[in-house]
Amino acid sequence: MKRKLRYTGGFILLSICLILFSLLGILCGSSTVSWQQLTDILLHRSTDESAAAILLQIRLPRVLAAILLGGALSVSGLLLQCFFNNPIAGPFVLGISSGAKLSVALVMVAALQQGFVLHSWAMIGASFLGSLLSMGWVLLLSGRVRSMSVLVVGGVMTGYICSAVTELIVAFADDANIVNLHNWSMGTFSGTDWADIRAMSAVLCAALVLSFSLSKPLGAYQLGESYAESVGVDLRKFRAAVILLSSILAAVVTAFAGPVSFVGVAVPHLMKQLFGTAKPIVMIPAVFLGGSVVCLVCDLIARTAFAPTELSISTVTAVFGAPIVIRMLLRRNAHGAAR
Amino acid sequence: MVLHAEHLTVGYGRTAVVEDMTLTIEKGEIVTLIGANGAGKSTILKTLAAQLAPLSGCVMLDGREKMPPEELAKYLSVMLTGHIHPELMTCYEVAASGRYPYTGRFGILSQHDKDVIAAKMALTAVTELKDTPFDKLSDGQKQRVMLARALCQEPDILIMDEPTSYLDIRHKVGLLTLVRQLVREGLSVVMSLHELELAERVADRIVCIREGHIDRIGTPEEIFSGNYIRELFAMDEGGYEALYGVPELPAVRGTPEVFVIGGGGTGVPVYRMLQRKGIPFAAGVLHENDLDYPAALALASVVIPEHAFQSIRPDTLQRAMDVMVTCREVICCCKKFGEMNARNEQLLMHAKEMHLLTEDSLILSG
Numbered sequence: 001m002k003r004k005l006r007y008t009g010g011f012i013l014l015s016i017c018l019i020l021f022s023l024l025g026i027l028c029g030s031s032t033v034s035w036q037q038l039t040d041i042l043l044h045r046s047t048d049e050s051a052a053a054i055l056l057q058i059r060l061p062r063v064l065a066a067i068l069l070g071g072a073l074s075v076s077g078l079l080l081q082c083f084f085n086n087p088i089a090g091p092f093v094l095g096i097s098s099g100a101k102l103s104v105a106l107v108m109v110a111a112l113q114q115g116f117v118l119h120s121w122a123m124i125g126a127s128f129l130g131s132l133l134s135m136g137w138v139l140l141l142s143g144r145v146r147s148m149s150v151l152v153v154g155g156v157m158t159g160y161i162c163s164a165v166t167e168l169i170v171a172f173a174d175d176a177n178i179v180n181l182h183n184w185s186m187g188t189f190s191g192t193d194w195a196d197i198r199a200m201s202a203v204l205c206a207a208l209v210l211s212f213s214l215s216k217p218l219g220a221y222q223l224g225e226s227y228a229e230s231v232g233v234d235l236r237k238f239r240a241a242v243i244l245l246s247s248i249l250a251a252v253v254t255a256f257a258g259p260v261s262f263v264g265v266a267v268p269h270l271m272k273q274l275f276g277t278a279k280p281i282v283m284i285p286a287v288f289l290g291g292s293v294v295c296l297v298c299d300l301i302a303r304t305a306f307a308p309t310e311l312s313i314s315t316v317t318a319v320f321g322a323p324i325v326i327r328m329l330l331r332r333n334a335h336g337a338a339r
Numbered sequence: 340m341v342l343h344a345e346h347l348t349v350g351y352g353r354t355a356v357v358e359d360m361t362l363t364i365e366k367g368e369i370v371t372l373i374g375a376n377g378a379g380k381s382t383i384l385k386t387l388a389a390q391l392a393p394l395s396g397c398v399m400l401d402g403r404e405k406m407p408p409e410e411l412a413k414y415l416s417v418m419l420t421g422h423i424h425p426e427l428m429t430c431y432e433v434a435a436s437g438r439y440p441y442t443g444r445f446g447i448l449s450q451h452d453k454d455v456i457a458a459k460m461a462l463t464a465v466t467e468l469k470d471t472p473f474d475k476l477s478d479g480q481k482q483r484v485m486l487a488r489a490l491c492q493e494p495d496i497l498i499m500d501e502p503t504s505y506l507d508i509r510h511k512v513g514l515l516t517l518v519r520q521l522v523r524e525g526l527s528v529v530m531s532l533h534e535l536e537l538a539e540r541v542a543d544r545i546v547c548i549r550e551g552h553i554d555r556i557g558t559p560e561e562i563f564s565g566n567y568i569r570e571l572f573a574m575d576e577g578g579y580e581a582l583y584g585v586p587e588l589p590a591v592r593g594t595p596e597v598f599v600i601g602g603g604g605t606g607v608p609v610y611r612m613l614q615r616k617g618i619p620f621a622a623g624v625l626h627e628n629d630l631d632y633p634a635a636l637a638l639a640s641v642v643i644p645e646h647a648f649q650s651i652r653p654d655t656l657q658r659a660m661d662v663m664v665t666c667r668e669v670i671c672c673c674k675k676f677g678e679m680n681a682r683n684e685q686l687l688m689h690a691k692e693m694h695l696l697t698e699d700s701l702i703l704s705g
Binding site for chain 1: 408412428437439442445
């Protein structure tokens, strides 16, 4: 009973935060919109065209992107942590986001040189391809090294290589749009339009529902793969599903927001602390909400802290996420669990 | 039969570890695998549990060769060696994970599931640990929770790989007593055990694995008599005393320096002390059915025996005397003398006259 109360409390808290920071995200910015204006615009009573445009075409999609992508990124992290049986795994840490970024940059630059701008779907496709490739690389690496720390170092290094190549491509590509590309490659929720939102929500909803439906085998997997197999989990199908889902979730995030660091590791950790459990059936929705809230807050900070200069989202998420990851690493070391 | 393996070859990749084994497990019996480290016990267990594909041959469960995974999970459960580290899971949740094959799409526990979990946790005496995080348990408690988890699958057969490793003696006995009780209720168990003396006591049948094949299958009485265990483990030195079921370190060979008058189990600690100190010694006169006799055979460089139920004869006494006079010291562990060992008392008197007799403490300082 106590547990149920804690779960309910946790979800209520997250929902309140989500609503609160969504509103803040819509209202705050370089031109502040008042509550009155907001209701007017939403009820189509407003005469202020520019305010309506800012709100509906810029702020609202951006807030929605932060909610969807932040949640997706965190769920992707949670899946990877289950898969590698390690709490410091995540799409950014393992270099999967960077692989997706490289792939998107390549396709984008190639497309720009041919003189057309990529559609949202093509971006997702390119990103998914890249994340699958780097996921494949990580799996290859994890077959070789048993130590998770080594795997993480390998992932981070892979991430650096991919980022370096991306930077090279960006530097040598000659196009006016390159400025945008540069912003994107640093990670940002800005520039999201409704077409993007439609595309990402379609893919993400499907992937999240599928992830949630995996919560039973994910729970069994927490005791290790041998026990999971012994209670009837089809390991081959399960592994394939987890790899594909975590890759697609990370890929969509990268396609639209670029690489966003540490959210995938820090949010699941925080949510496990908040809910006092690691049960996937609770954690998947909780981590999604938590990721949304964290990304909303980080985006708000990125936009407003040094306005009018906008920070990249990764700058903010790293400041809050990296210390959490370091603390987790230290604590694991203290436990002597070099699994 | 609950499980039947037919011409089964187990191993990894193309390397066979144990070849051509045929084995049947009946309902309500404990079959224990013994063998040297690396003999392939775990590999066999993994293959029997269908977690590892056989290289050739087949494993039939309930008379069928292929059982679908959902059915298999209700028929066979496992307890593996090594620790698990489930994140933030209580004991109840760990035990409940055994209900996996019975729950629906999202793994929600029904009232029946909850009843089963409660019953199994009560059976393994972990009910009061329900809300304790699994990570906080002692090794003995963890094994009992893992057993509850395995039983929650309501299996016909339970496969356990070294279930007693990491446990202290009390928990070893406790766990195996529980397993014995479950078997009486119809469960079949296949397990590997490191501790031979426990295998001897708990198993209905013992399977001996040696050099890539099943060397022998038999009852504990058949396996643990004679020198077979020494052979199985290729022990050149030391011994495994069948009567005690305990291993002894190799004897110190050479001309005896100390003579030990023992009997009735009083000699064993002294023999072991001398062996530790590396002092060769003689033991006598011991009846062949004496408690001290097997240990003396394993540890003494010279043993002067007497037939069972026979008073020590004069010529046996003479032989003992001959050995004793060459020793620098004599220890008498025997405090009581009766009709059968009356001549040991004479031996003691003789030692006193010759000022050879020492208290144990003198040996220690010498």
